[in-house]
Amino acid sequence: MNGTTLKYRGVIEGFYGPMWAHEERLHLIRHLRGWNMNLYIYAPRDDPYHRFLWDKPYPADEMQRFVELAGAAREEGVQFSYAISPGNTFEPGNSAHRDALVGKLKTFADLGCTLFPILYDDLEAGFEPDSTTGEQQAERQAKLMNGLQESLHRICPSATVLFAPTQYMTADKSRYLCRLHQRLDQRIQTLVTGVDAGTDTVCPRFISDQGAERYFQNFGRRPFFWDNFNVRDNSVNTLHWSPYSGRGANLDTICSGIVLNPQNIYLLNLPVFGCMGDYLADPRRYNPQTSMARHVEHLMGPDAAPLGMTLSRWFTAEWFAAPGDGMLSSEANLPAIAGGKVTGPQRKELFAAIRAVLEPLCDFKARFIRSPMPPRVAATLVAYANLLTEYAQAMVEFCDAPDTDAARLLERVDRPETECFRLPFSLIKYARRLVNAI
Numbered sequence: 001m002n003g004t005t006l007k008y009r010g011v012i013e014g015f016y017g018p019m020w021a022h023e024e025r026l027h028l029i030r031h032l033r034g035w036n037m038n039l040y041i042y043a044p045r046d047d048p049y050h051r052f053l054w055d056k057p058y059p060a061d062e063m064q065r066f067v068e069l070a071g072a073a074r075e076e077g078v079q080f081s082y083a084i085s086p087g088n089t090f091e092p093g094n095s096a097h098r099d100a101l102v103g104k105l106k107t108f109a110d111l112g113c114t115l116f117p118i119l120y121d122d123l124e125a126g127f128e129p130d131s132t133t134g135e136q137q138a139e140r141q142a143k144l145m146n147g148l149q150e151s152l153h154r155i156c157p158s159a160t161v162l163f164a165p166t167q168y169m170t171a172d173k174s175r176y177l178c179r180l181h182q183r184l185d186q187r188i189q190t191l192v193t194g195v196d197a198g199t200d201t202v203c204p205r206f207i208s209d210q211g212a213e214r215y216f217q218n219f220g221r222r223p224f225f226w227d228n229f230n231v232r233d234n235s236v237n238t239l240h241w242s243p244y245s246g247r248g249a250n251l252d253t254i255c256s257g258i259v260l261n262p263q264n265i266y267l268l269n270l271p272v273f274g275c276m277g278d279y280l281a282d283p284r285r286y287n288p289q290t291s292m293a294r295h296v297e298h299l300m301g302p303d304a305a306p307l308g309m310t311l312s313r314w315f316t317a318e319w320f321a322a323p324g325d326g327m328l329s330s331e332a333n334l335p336a337i338a339g340g341k342v343t344g345p346q347r348k349e350l351f352a353a354i355r356a357v358l359e360p361l362c363d364f365k366a367r368f369i370r371s372p373m374p375p376r377v378a379a380t381l382v383a384y385a386n387l388l389t390e391y392a393q394a395m396v397e398f399c400d401a402p403d404t405d406a407a408r409l410l411e412r413v414d415r416p417e418t419e420c421f422r423l424p425f426s427l428i429k430y431a432r433r434l435v436n437a438i
Helices: 022-031 060-076 095-109 132-155 175-183 209-219 266-281 288-300 305-314 344-361 364-369 375-400 406-413 425-437
Strands: 008-013 039-042 079-082 115-119 160-164 189-192 223-227 257-260
Touching (some): 022 060, 039 060, 266 375, 406 425
Parallel strands (some): 115 160
């Protein structure tokens, strides 16, 4: 069982694009405790009633699903939380807007919700945080959040507002963030995606203890992390199967919460949920690769688990990878291509090295479809097994006839981002570089 002091630990369904099914949310809620988690936040960005129709009530059939989710959470002893994103159209001086917002949240308080995320990220009309306008926005937002905290506290004495600021990806001071934290009620929690330099701050490959501590020192409030570990808005339906990693060993003592915003295909998240649960249980002794192997075997079964770990190696959350950080991009499995043109013996050596890596994968799909595993798991993963096989075959065939098959190689691997299922970016870029190098 979990021994962490971290108050909030869980999953936020906060991605753009296709939403999870009701049955998938129920499955998540019923397994949270097994993953050392205690919180599910409903926040699909393309649910119109969550965002652009924030002031409209849900249809009766949708509300009944929320009733079921809240009931399942009570049975499991975990928290169900409903998030709302009114910032694009909410008018702070409009009493009808304030009443509508409080009324909608009261509906969920009546279901037992006590944590109320209010999301002011990704607004259509932005502003410069380090400006007078930024300070003015901070004043307005803090006044609204403080009023909501008071209103919700009257409805539910244990209510807590969890606020996502418009500037949500830094521990650095700005006029907006400084004024916001000065004005916000100390009971209010604040969401942040990243706190470190040297990495993407929206989808960071690492969240350090030092960065989290700096957030606390700068703003006097413990960070609540919205962790975009294996989600990417422009990579819908891409498999991101790196084990949960790159997070500080002492975040459980520094921050107030961590929620994982995962990828849109629910089933594919299960090993990552398991890895995050192992991290939450003991951040200081957590081993990402050992954890991933265990949870892939739990999902796929012992016969298919080695194939699952191969997929994990080739379909990584690759935007996290950097030299020396222990995380791999998918391209890192392949031999390096030197700058400029590759000719003569160097070309022969490069092609031989590529073949050595990829020829064993040319029959990967055949081995995959003949390996016993749960049918639903096989049906979900077979597209990626096919992509890996096609990539391996295309690259090997190109190495055999590079002077005639360049166009054919790119046709087979360089597919549009909008395609239903897609290779990792780095593998596509590697094929382009290989063609250019010869």
